[in-house]
Amino acid sequence: MSGHLAVIGLGPGDPRYLTPEAQEALIxxxxxxxxxxxxxxxxxxxxxxRHASDNREEGARADAALxxxxxxARVAVVSGGDPGVFAMAAxxxxxxxxxxxxxxxxxxxxxxxxTAMLAVAARIGAPFGHDFCALSLSDNLKPxxxxxxxxxxxxxxxxxIALYNPVSRARPWQFGNAVERLRRHLPExxxxxxxxxxxxxxxxxxxxxxxxxxxxxxxxxxxxxxGTRETRMIARTGxxxxxxxxxxxxxxxx
Amino acid sequence: MSGHLAVIGLGPGDPRYLTPEAQEALIxxxxxxxxxxxxxxxxxxxxxxRHASDNREEGARADAALxxxxxxARVAVVSGGDPGVFAMAAxxxxxxxxxxxxxxxxxxxxxxxxTAMLAVAARIGAPFGHDFCALSLSDNLKPxxxxxxxxxxxxxxxxxIALYNPVSRARPWQFGNAVERLRRHLPExxxxxxxxxxxxxxxxxxxxxxxxxxxxxxxxxxxxxxGTRETRMIARTGxxxxxxxxxxxxxxxx
Numbered sequence: 001m002s003g004h005l006a007v008i009g010l011g012p013g014d015p016r017y018l019t020p021e022a023q024e025a026l027i028x029x030x031x032x033x034x035x036x037x038x039x040x041x042x043x044x045x046x047x048x049x050r051h052a053s054d055n056r057e058e059g060a061r062a063d064a065a066l067x068x069x070x071x072x073a074r075v076a077v078v079s080g081g082d083p084g085v086f087a088m089a090a091x092x093x094x095x096x097x098x099x100x101x102x103x104x105x106x107x108x109x110x111x112x113x114x115t116a117m118l119a120v121a122a123r124i125g126a127p128f129g130h131d132f133c134a135l136s137l138s139d140n141l142k143p144x145x146x147x148x149x150x151x152x153x154x155x156x157x158x159x160x161i162a163l164y165n166p167v168s169r170a171r172p173w174q175f176g177n178a179v180e181r182l183r184r185h186l187p188e189x190x191x192x193x194x195x196x197x198x199x200x201x202x203x204x205x206x207x208x209x210x211x212x213x214x215x216x217x218x219x220x221x222x223x224x225x226x227g228t229r230e231t232r233m234i235a236r237t238g239x240x241x242x243x244x245x246x247x248x249x250x251x252x253x254x
Numbered sequence: 255m256s257g258h259l260a261v262i263g264l265g266p267g268d269p270r271y272l273t274p275e276a277q278e279a280l281i282x283x284x285x286x287x288x289x290x291x292x293x294x295x296x297x298x299x300x301x302x303x304r305h306a307s308d309n310r311e312e313g314a315r316a317d318a319a320l321x322x323x324x325x326x327a328r329v330a331v332v333s334g335g336d337p338g339v340f341a342m343a344a345x346x347x348x349x350x351x352x353x354x355x356x357x358x359x360x361x362x363x364x365x366x367x368x369t370a371m372l373a374v375a376a377r378i379g380a381p382f383g384h385d386f387c388a389l390s391l392s393d394n395l396k397p398x399x400x401x402x403x404x405x406x407x408x409x410x411x412x413x414x415i416a417l418y419n420p421v422s423r424a425r426p427w428q429f430g431n432a433v434e435r436l437r438r439h440l441p442e443x444x445x446x447x448x449x450x451x452x453x454x455x456x457x458x459x460x461x462x463x464x465x466x467x468x469x470x471x472x473x474x475x476x477x478x479x480x481g482t483r484e485t486r487m488i489a490r491t492g493x494x495x496x497x498x499x500x501x502x503x504x505x506x507x508x
Binding site: 011014015016017018019020021024082083084085086089090091092093094096097104105107108110111112113114115118119121122123125126127128129130131132133134135136141142143146149150152153154156157158159232234235236237238239242244245246247248249250 | 265268269270271272273274275278336337338339340343344345346347348350351358359361362364365366367368369372373375376377379380381382383384385386387388389390395396397400403404406407408410411412413486488489490491492493496498499500501502503504
């Protein structure tokens with residue numbers, strides 16, 4: 001008997017972002033595993049068990065889901081956004097790599113979702129209109145020196161930068177340090193976008209400059225987009241400004 | 255009278271990837287503008303006009319859609335994948351910036367979609383489990399020297415790299431050149447993923463190594479993912495291998 005494990009992206013939270021593929025994978029699962037607040041977004045299904053766990057228990061959550069699937073069940077792990085972007089897909093792969101042979105025999109599917117950086121970008125215009133990168137500011141799983149090296153490389157070469165996991169209670173200084181680092185490469189006027197909870201009642205998306213970004217409040221659920229030298233704003237009377245990065249770059253500008 | 259313009263991401267092509275938000279935006283539009291093959295993916299709606307244009311007419315397409323919306327209509331521009339990733343959202347913003355004041359008065363909405371890099375990644379595992387970047391290999395809008403500088407920066411700092419627009423008839427040598435450039439930074443055994451047409455009948459996703467990547471065929475619709483030194487494969491009996499990049503990086507490794 002070979003079980004089935006789906007690793008599902010819920011998107012930013014509003015059901016309008018949930019793809020039909022993800023919807024079907026949720027409905028057909030016999031058991032759901034996930035961080036509590038993500039599971040709370042999924043309507044109840046008769047006969048489906050739910051297994052909530054804490055944000056920091058990702059490895060144990062993946063193990064439990066894999067064991068359950070290996071027993072022959074149809075199991076789903078839910079992620080916010082896209083499961084492949086700083087979320088559960090890599091955790092599940094790591095555990096399959098380390099785990100028993102039976103886990104490699106499982107039918108495993110990854111179901112993509114709208115990741116936070118693209119949801120926030122869509123609210124404001126087209127900040128990722130040119131080459132871009134995504135970087136987690138958490139130094140739980142990599143040394144801070146590597147984060148700094150990547151900030152230097154990305155800003156120096158003119159990539160738009162998406163910052164995931166900018167701040168947490170245990171990591172209060174990292175975001176301010178990153179802003180200081182970026183100011184070595186980019187003008188003070190560079191647009192910086194702060195977005196959280198897109199599509200949910202507490203949605204908040206705002207634009208500031210690199211000079212002001214360090215003083216702007218952020219938390220673990222905030223997604224930050226730092227523009228390039230080319231990123232521009234369009235002021236609009238009676239409407240929020242648009243922010244975009246032109247497709248063309250005439251020269252090595254950063 | 256103020257019109258409405260929606261810039262809509264269709265995802266990779268299969269309707270299972272189309273979000274409810276995008277579906278609603280398509281149905282409520284009075285006119286659709288887009289590259290012909292993308293428009294062909296959208297079922298016909300009674301009373302809705304369609305305006306197909308060629309792949310290279312993006313500026314003219316955006317102008318026509320903006321003019322139509324400014325006349326008071328409800329207009330949609332369709333993009334494959336996500337409109338904010340090397341697609342129509344930046345074009346529309348560029349045209350609004352240059353255009354008449356009436357275009358800045360329009361109600362403009364960007365509707366995110368599943369972009370190719372995340373659709374391909376989901377087919378193979380979790381190659382973007384760590385920090386990553388996305389780079390267009392087209393040198394139509396930027397000098398090739400800038401592409402090379404970005405490849406150096408990204409591979410040197412240990413980002414997973416997604417390559418969009420790797421090859422076209424007019425750009426036959428760029429992808430091979432990029433592979434040679436990446437071999438300066440990364441081992442020959444680095445996993446490289448080629449994906450195209452995810453979710454469509456002609457879907458093809460394969461894995462090779464950086465040593466072999468230059469000889470692997472690609473076209474304009476191929477999305478290529480180049481791993482890091484840490485990216486790993488999981489061989490599975492009777493199943494396709496999984497490819498993932500671990501979340502943790504112990505040191506500056508590239």
